[in-house]
Amino acid sequence: DVKVTQSSRYLVKRTGEKVFLECVQDMDHENMFWYRQDPGLGLRLIYFSYDVKMKEKGDIPEGYSVSREKKERFSLILESASTNQTSMYLCASSQIGQGENEQYFGPGTRLTVT
Amino acid sequence: QKEVEQNSGPLSVPEGAIASLNCTYSDRGSQSFFWYRQYSGKSPELIMFIYSNGDKEDGRFTAQLNKASQYVSLLIRDSQPSDSATYLCAVRSGYALNFGKGTSLLVTP
Numbered sequence: 001d002v003k004v005t006q007s008s009r010y011l012v013k014r015t016g017e018k019v020f021l022e023c024v025q026d027m028d029h030e031n032m033f034w035y036r037q038d039p040g041l042g043l044r045l046i047y048f049s050y051d052v053k054m055k056e057k058g059d060i061p062e063g064y065s066v067s068r069e070k071k072e073r074f075s076l077i078l079e080s081a082s083t084n085q086t087s088m089y090l091c092a093s094s095q096i097g098q099g100e101n102e103q104y105f106g107p108g109t110r111l112t113v114t
Numbered sequence: 115q116k117e118v119e120q121n122s123g124p125l126s127v128p129e130g131a132i133a134s135l136n137c138t139y140s141d142r143g144s145q146s147f148f149w150y151r152q153y154s155g156k157s158p159e160l161i162m163f164i165y166s167n168g169d170k171e172d173g174r175f176t177a178q179l180n181k182a183s184q185y186v187s188l189l190i191r192d193s194q195p196s197d198s199a200t201y202l203c204a205v206r207s208g209y210a211l212n213f214g215k216g217t218s219l220l221v222t223p
Binding site: 104 | 202213
């Protein structure tokens with residue numbers, strides 16, 4: 001079974017803080033993704049990575065950065081958290097060549113910025 | 115912007131009925147299509163994927179793809195209250211997936 005884990009289920013941070021969200025997958029997947037999910041807006045891609053140290057911007061990268069130093073770990077960084085970054089953050093991974101690139105999601109981190 | 119459209123619902127069906135969920139997409143070159151189920155407060159879980167025109171069946175679930183008309187559908191036979199969830203349609207775009215906003219399904223006993 002594919003397992004994607006995220007460091008926290010719930011997180012409360014203050015405006016201006018630097019926030020790290022960690023994601024780890026145990027299936028040797030090449031691709032990893034960060035989404036945020038908001039009511040009425042659906043799932044929106046923030047960043048993805050197709051290899052170690054490689055990253056690509058998604059649809060809403062502003063205010064975020066990412067790091068992928070090891071294949072199994074993909075971090076999302078909020079350099080200076082703002083209230084409009086309050087959201088559910090979902091990490092996913094996939095492997096090219098496994099089926100049709102289906103993505104498997106972690107449990108999510110609900111971040112509140114006050 | 116490549117669009118994936120779903121009716122937000124809620125779609126209400128009685129227990130034992132067939133639930134039909136639909137999705138349209140704008141990118142005519144899309145090749146692979148996915149259905150995810152998401153329970154309230156949980157993350158999406160993959161139900162099935164389809165990449166060839168026609169039907170693909172997996173237990174009570176059938177995915178249907180019509181590339182000429184650019185729509186994908188998911189049929190759930192013998193619907194159960196435990197099927198009540200939001201169903202997300204996704205279309206592959208390079209490495210990533212474009213998701214629809216989901217259709218809320220309510221199966222009433």
